[in-house]
Amino acid sequence: MKRQMRLGMSMRGLGYHPAAWRHPKVPADGSLSFAHYVRNAQAAERGLFDMIFFADGIGIREKDEPRGSLARSGYEIVEMEPMTLLPALGALTRHIGLVTTASTTYNEPYHVARKFATLDLISGGRAGWNIVTSWSEAEARNFNREEHLDYDTRYERAAEFVEVVTGLWDSWEPDAFPYDKAGGLFYDESRMHVLNHVGKHFQVRGPLNVASMPQGRPILVQAGASEPGREIAAATADVVYAAQDSIPNAKAYYDDVKSRMAKYGRSPDDLKIMPGLRTVVGRTRAEAQAKFDELQSLLDPLVGLARVYNALGDLSGHDVDGPVPEPVKPPQVRSIVDQMMQRVRRDKLTIRQLYTQMTAGGFCLIGTAADIADGMEEWFDAGACDGFNILPTHLPEACEDFVEHVTPELQRRGVFRTAYEGATLRENLGLKPHVNRYVAARKRSQAAD
Amino acid sequence: MKRQMRLGMSMRGLGYHPAAWRHPKVPADGSLSFAHYVRNAQAAERGLFDMIFFADGIGIREKDEPRGSLARSGYEIVEMEPMTLLPALGALTRHIGLVTTASTTYNEPYHVARKFATLDLISGGRAGWNIVTSWSEAEARNFNREEHLDYDTRYERAAEFVEVVTGLWDSWEPDAFPYDKAGGLFYDESRMHVLNHVGKHFQVRGPLNVASMPQGRPILVQAGASEPGREIAAATADVVYAAQDSIPNAKAYYDDVKSRMAKYGRSPDDLKIMPGLRTVVGRTRAEAQAKFDELQSLLDPLVGLARVYNALGDLSGHDVDGPVPEPVKPPQVRSIVDQMMQRVRRDKLTIRQLYTQMTAGGFCLIGTAADIADGMEEWFDAGACDGFNILPTHLPEACEDFVEHVTPELQRRGVFRTAYEGATLRENLGLKPHVNRYVAARKRSQAAD
Numbered sequence: 001m002k003r004q005m006r007l008g009m010s011m012r013g014l015g016y017h018p019a020a021w022r023h024p025k026v027p028a029d030g031s032l033s034f035a036h037y038v039r040n041a042q043a044a045e046r047g048l049f050d051m052i053f054f055a056d057g058i059g060i061r062e063k064d065e066p067r068g069s070l071a072r073s074g075y076e077i078v079e080m081e082p083m084t085l086l087p088a089l090g091a092l093t094r095h096i097g098l099v100t101t102a103s104t105t106y107n108e109p110y111h112v113a114r115k116f117a118t119l120d121l122i123s124g125g126r127a128g129w130n131i132v133t134s135w136s137e138a139e140a141r142n143f144n145r146e147e148h149l150d151y152d153t154r155y156e157r158a159a160e161f162v163e164v165v166t167g168l169w170d171s172w173e174p175d176a177f178p179y180d181k182a183g184g185l186f187y188d189e190s191r192m193h194v195l196n197h198v199g200k201h202f203q204v205r206g207p208l209n210v211a212s213m214p215q216g217r218p219i220l221v222q223a224g225a226s227e228p229g230r231e232i233a234a235a236t237a238d239v240v241y242a243a244q245d246s247i248p249n250a251k252a253y254y255d256d257v258k259s260r261m262a263k264y265g266r267s268p269d270d271l272k273i274m275p276g277l278r279t280v281v282g283r284t285r286a287e288a289q290a291k292f293d294e295l296q297s298l299l300d301p302l303v304g305l306a307r308v309y310n311a312l313g314d315l316s317g318h319d320v321d322g323p324v325p326e327p328v329k330p331p332q333v334r335s336i337v338d339q340m341m342q343r344v345r346r347d348k349l350t351i352r353q354l355y356t357q358m359t360a361g362g363f364c365l366i367g368t369a370a371d372i373a374d375g376m377e378e379w380f381d382a383g384a385c386d387g388f389n390i391l392p393t394h395l396p397e398a399c400e401d402f403v404e405h406v407t408p409e410l411q412r413r414g415v416f417r418t419a420y421e422g423a424t425l426r427e428n429l430g431l432k433p434h435v436n437r438y439v440a441a442r443k444r445s446q447a448a449d
Numbered sequence: 450m451k452r453q454m455r456l457g458m459s460m461r462g463l464g465y466h467p468a469a470w471r472h473p474k475v476p477a478d479g480s481l482s483f484a485h486y487v488r489n490a491q492a493a494e495r496g497l498f499d500m501i502f503f504a505d506g507i508g509i510r511e512k513d514e515p516r517g518s519l520a521r522s523g524y525e526i527v528e529m530e531p532m533t534l535l536p537a538l539g540a541l542t543r544h545i546g547l548v549t550t551a552s553t554t555y556n557e558p559y560h561v562a563r564k565f566a567t568l569d570l571i572s573g574g575r576a577g578w579n580i581v582t583s584w585s586e587a588e589a590r591n592f593n594r595e596e597h598l599d600y601d602t603r604y605e606r607a608a609e610f611v612e613v614v615t616g617l618w619d620s621w622e623p624d625a626f627p628y629d630k631a632g633g634l635f636y637d638e639s640r641m642h643v644l645n646h647v648g649k650h651f652q653v654r655g656p657l658n659v660a661s662m663p664q665g666r667p668i669l670v671q672a673g674a675s676e677p678g679r680e681i682a683a684a685t686a687d688v689v690y691a692a693q694d695s696i697p698n699a700k701a702y703y704d705d706v707k708s709r710m711a712k713y714g715r716s717p718d719d720l721k722i723m724p725g726l727r728t729v730v731g732r733t734r735a736e737a738q739a740k741f742d743e744l745q746s747l748l749d750p751l752v753g754l755a756r757v758y759n760a761l762g763d764l765s766g767h768d769v770d771g772p773v774p775e776p777v778k779p780p781q782v783r784s785i786v787d788q789m790m791q792r793v794r795r796d797k798l799t800i801r802q803l804y805t806q807m808t809a810g811g812f813c814l815i816g817t818a819a820d821i822a823d824g825m826e827e828w829f830d831a832g833a834c835d836g837f838n839i840l841p842t843h844l845p846e847a848c849e850d851f852v853e854h855v856t857p858e859l860q861r862r863g864v865f866r867t868a869y870e871g872a873t874l875r876e877n878l879g880l881k882p883h884v885n886r887y888v889a890a891r892k893r894s895q896a897a898d
Contacts, residue, residue: 021635028628028635032661034571058559060658074635078621078660084567088536108555110507110591118533122483141654142559172527179477184749186470186477186523205590209509211527212481300633
């Protein structure tokens with residue numbers, strides 16, 4: 001059998017194109033509608049996706065420049081809280097993995113351990129935690145802070161947070177509960193473990209008051225682009241959402257992260273690397289391009305100008321169909337602005353052309369199902385990834401298009417499942433079973449005797 | 450039409466009798482089984498209950514005295530986290546209210562506001578928040594503290610916490626979202642409000658990134674037994690779970706709390722007071738008593754001794770069928786111990802008889818459906834309550850017994866609904882619609898013009 005692709009479907013809000021909410025087929029109130037999420041989740045399950053995934057922010061997106069742009073953007077304004085939404089989606093699906101973000105900066109490890117353990121129980125072993133260290137000022141100000149924590153503190157806290165959560169998940173060994181009604185023994189004290197964690201950021205005693213997770217423990221997901229992020233991913237993650245936009249970059253990243261795993265006693269197969277991919281599918285290339293062009297045409301100028309605000313400042317006083325003026329305010333990231341302005345000068349871009357092009361950036365495949373499968377196979381065969389995290393432009397259409405057209409094409413080529421292989425997300429991803437640390441220690445000590 | 454009773458079904462874990470897990474009809478692993486919770490929730494909905502309710506603790510119960518008793522107790526050891534469980538139950542029910550505890554001591558208001566708002570959206574307007582200030586050392590030690598916060602600090606923090614959460618829930622007025630695709634306007638800035646809360650315990654900017662809750666805002670529930678608790682309940686609660694065990698006590702409590710409401714501009718009907726009630730139903734009185742006796746007989750001596758440990762110390766060295774020795778260690782609450790020992794001397798109780806009697810304490814009705822309906826009506830007609838929060842001895846049987854036998858009896862007597870009246874929990878409870886504070890302020894200011 002050919003090596004199999006892993007597929008995730010990101011389904012935050014209304015989709016990943018900033019004009020998604022204005023699309024005729026998108027329910028503009030969908031990010032507050034349970035039926036909308038159910039439809040998308042069930043479509044992804046029909047398409048045999050390994051998992052659905054929700055990114056998250058604990059506040060409304062705050063880049064309200066130029067003034068008024070936020071109110072014209074349907075993106076990351078109001079939406080359901082994913083840790084509350086996922087159990088409900090779990091009750092209405094049977095196979096698909098349920099992955100969401102939870103911040104290590106604005107949560108407590110005991111809560112996170114409990115909630116994901118409970119999600120794993122409810123869903124029969126389909127829970128996954130995307131570990132993030134939040135960075136936005138908007139989030140900080142909803143949690144008693146004027147500024148977000150500095151980078152080093154966030155990463156240090158995150159590492160300790162994950163240590164506590166994974167420790168709590170091992171509180172009870174798999175055979176801790178004899179449930180012996182006649183003898184009156186509910187649990188076996190020798191199989192229950194008090195963590196007693198005392199660290200720089202957390203003191204957590206344990207044990208966790210949830211146990212018997214079908215996956216042993218939930219799947220750990222990370223983005224892991226930075227240097228410390230890559231190291232944490234190599235040490236602990238089951239899945240990495242990568243963000244490269246070319247095969248050479250993606251392959252370099254893939255090889256780098258996988259090569260770091262041996263020193264943690266892990267095999268490269270223990271971690272699945274899945275870059276984000278936007279797809280626009282048509283029955284013909286022209287139809288696909290027309291679909292994409294329709295979305296691009298719906299981009300509101302103020303929303304477009306907000307996307308270049310950080311680099312170029314407030315251009316709302318300029319004609320959007322006129323030339324891009326030279327940057328006046330000192331740019332935050334010099335190299336990005338230089339690159340952008342080189343392209344502007346070379347192609348003589350108007351402001352509208354610039355922000356429209358920027359919206360089309362990243363790894364994006366537009367074409368027939370065969371074109372898209374070709375692009376995916378090219379990356380996959382080049383050793384640039386283990387699969388993809390699909391970022392649908394607009395929901396539910398882009399998700400349903402993929403499921404209807406691309407899934408069967410990948411199946412025909414023998415690189416994607418025709419039925420779920422296992423009962424849990426861990427099994428479907430082809431990951432090893434989790435072994436409780438106390439069970440492992442006892443086995444080691446018995447082997448040494 | 451007669452005044453109607455409100456009914457809640459508490460369904461934490463395996464039930465409220467400490468021997469529940471040993472009962473032949475109880476699934477001993479039920480507190481970790483989604484199917485168990487679904488069965489109970491759907492039974493309560495068949496019985497037209499206003500709501501199901503989950504108490505919660507953020508750690509395993511810790512009164513492991515005498516040694517070994519905890520492992521023999523199936524009670525508050527491992528269970529699902531209710532804020533994760535309720536959305537899943539919401540997806541598989543249509544009418545019943547979904548209420549759970551969330552602690553104001555170990556949470557952040559922005560998270561709590563988001564999660565309950567999301568639950569309200571998922572369930573079509575059935576969310577309720579039971580506000581508690583946690584008090585156990587076991588919980589403190591899972592959240593970076595050696596001891597729990599002192600009483601005054603907990604209540605002060607709780608009051609500010611509720612102020613922030615209710616403020617965040619009003620972030621968006623009901624008409625804040627024109628969703629105008631043609632004009633490109635997603636939300637109306639004049640209908641979005643930034644809370645900018647700066648208090649002693651919290652700084653929370655807002656706005657909340659969830660909106661359009663079917664109930665306007667979730668239902669607020671409290672226990673409210675203490676003096677400040679009664680005042681907070683009178684000022685803000687929609688429902689109070691009371692704990693009196695006699696009509697005179699319950700009526701005094703009821704009258705006291707309701708009389709405090711006028712000064713907050715509230716009518717007595719704006720708050721529903723529901724004492725906890727355990728019921729054991731049989732086709733005959735003898736059958737009901739036999740059911741209760743069976744449970745009592747399953748009480749493990751060590752678990753029983755744990756219930757008298759705080760008052761009388763460790764009696765595990767004594768014969769449980771021998772006399773109760775005089776207390777040796779200084780008791781924590783003198784008056785309770787004196788009362789207990791008076792009864793012991795008067796009735797010449799053995800240790801086993803004492804702990805078994807204590808398990809039967811509280812407001813408990815044992816008998817036929819008619820007996821139980823009689824008892825409930827007596828309280829209800831005496832003005833001691835607006836309904837009851839049923840505490841089933843063991844699940845699912847005690848819940849299903851009630852639904853099958855007592856619900857129809859109450860319906861025959863015309864004191865309980867025969868179909869859900871409204872679409873939301875708020876409507877079913879007969880509470881007024883919630884009015885957004887900014888809408889109310891605008892109306893007041895327009896009326897003054």
